Amino acid sequence: MKRSLIHKLCCPVDKSELELQVFKEDKNGEITDGLFTCPKCRRYYPIIYGLPIMTPDEYREKSLETPILKKWGLTLDQNDPERFLLEE
């Protein structure tokens, strides 16, 4: 995903502006691995293989995202297994 598109993204749940962490960028400046976090509801939205996962909670698969987050050194909030939150 291109950096120039990022300012257009907001949290699908509460429309807050998202914060971005970049883990990997290719030589064209495309972000291949990254993570958006919402400062309001604390949900996270990963960028995996260049695609931002911005679908509603009920269409997301935690089991698919967990190994990727682990690779990035992030841990999920185990106290709230229903939602997509990171451990603080």
Ligand SMILES: [Zn+2]
């Ligand atoms: Zn939010």
